[in-house]
Amino acid sequence: MTVSPTHISKDAAAEALAEIDGATTHIRELKGYETGAPYLILWGIVWVVGGSLNYLFPKSAAAIWNVATAIGFVATLWMILSSKMPHTDATTAKRRRAIALKVIGTVATMLAFAWITMWLIEPQARQYSLTFFGLLTAAVYVLMGIWMGLRYALAGIAVAVAVIVGKLFFADMFSLWFAIFCGGSLILCGFWLRRA
Amino acid sequence: MTDEIIHQSVRLRIMAALAALSPAQGLEFVRLKAISGATDGNLGAHITTLENAGYVHVEKDFVDKKPRTRVFQTKAGRKAFQAHVEFLKSIVDGTDTESTS
Numbered sequence: 001m002t003v004s005p006t007h008i009s010k011d012a013a014a015e016a017l018a019e020i021d022g023a024t025t026h027i028r029e030l031k032g033y034e035t036g037a038p039y040l041i042l043w044g045i046v047w048v049v050g051g052s053l054n055y056l057f058p059k060s061a062a063a064i065w066n067v068a069t070a071i072g073f074v075a076t077l078w079m080i081l082s083s084k085m086p087h088t089d090a091t092t093a094k095r096r097r098a099i100a101l102k103v104i105g106t107v108a109t110m111l112a113f114a115w116i117t118m119w120l121i122e123p124q125a126r127q128y129s130l131t132f133f134g135l136l137t138a139a140v141y142v143l144m145g146i147w148m149g150l151r152y153a154l155a156g157i158a159v160a161v162a163v164i165v166g167k168l169f170f171a172d173m174f175s176l177w178f179a180i181f182c183g184g185s186l187i188l189c190g191f192w193l194r195r196a
Numbered sequence: 197m198t199d200e201i202i203h204q205s206v207r208l209r210i211m212a213a214l215a216a217l218s219p220a221q222g223l224e225f226v227r228l229k230a231i232s233g234a235t236d237g238n239l240g241a242h243i244t245t246l247e248n249a250g251y252v253h254v255e256k257d258f259v260d261k262k263p264r265t266r267v268f269q270t271k272a273g274r275k276a277f278q279a280h281v282e283f284l285k286s287i288v289d290g291t292d293t294e295s296t297s
Contacts, residue, residue, distance in 0.1 A: 013287035023212035
């Protein structure tokens with residue numbers, strides 16, 4: 001071990017601290033991608049299945065999306081509770097319960113927002129709901145990207161582009177487009193995050 | 197006092213990345229390569245230097261028949277890194293008495 005009283009200038013010390021900050025930010029970003037990737041893939045699958053069933057059974061669209069969202073919610077909770085956490089056994093259960101409660105609160109808020117918005121706006125066609133929630137999800141990922149890493153933002157932009165193109169050019173078969181391209185974008189971005 | 201083993205730029209980034217994780221979490225060689233910006237051989241040499249100092253330990257295994265090398269920070273490494281960060285901060289704050297500014 002070499003520990004010696006070497007002189008380091010103020011600038012060199014500041015530079016070294018900046019380098020440490022850079023490496024710390026980088027690793028947190030990578031860990032964030034690793035943690036978030038399975039959830040993008042999960043919700044991508046929910047969108048693919050929900051959108052496809054919506055296309056096949058348009059009259060049952062509301063029920064299909066309610067069930068699909070509920071399954072996604074339960075699966076999300078299960079993934080959190082069964083995930084490996086880098087803490088001691090004593091703290092793991094407590095941390096998991098706290099995270100699970102926050103997820104329940106977040107998803108419950110989003111569902112309440114969704115139902116109240118649809119109730120008040122009363123969209124004339126299911127594709128308006130899908131457009132709205134597709135763009136809302138895209139915005140959430142872009143915001144996550146601003147705080148947690150560029151790849152989330154790019155995933156959000158990919159979903160937004162898929163929603164806009166589908167709504168403008170493939171409105172007649174939008175639910176199928178939503179399933180393939182919006183759900184597909186989430187799945188692909190999930191794998192992309194996992195490889196970061 | 198500066199820890200010259202840690203202060204070297206590539207090793208500093210390796211130690212900073214490992215310090216951002218919990219002690220039970222290691223980093224794969226490929227990830228450290230991306231973070232440090234070093235080549236395979238260069239990174240291997242720096243990891244050996246840190247390992248010889250007792251700051252990291254290396255675990256090699258196979259996942260899906262592919263070799264995997266993971267680097268973990270030791271307790272001594274974590275302590276030395278924290279001490280070095282404090283030392284650097286003291287220079288920037290002007291409270292260090294040994295280094296010149």
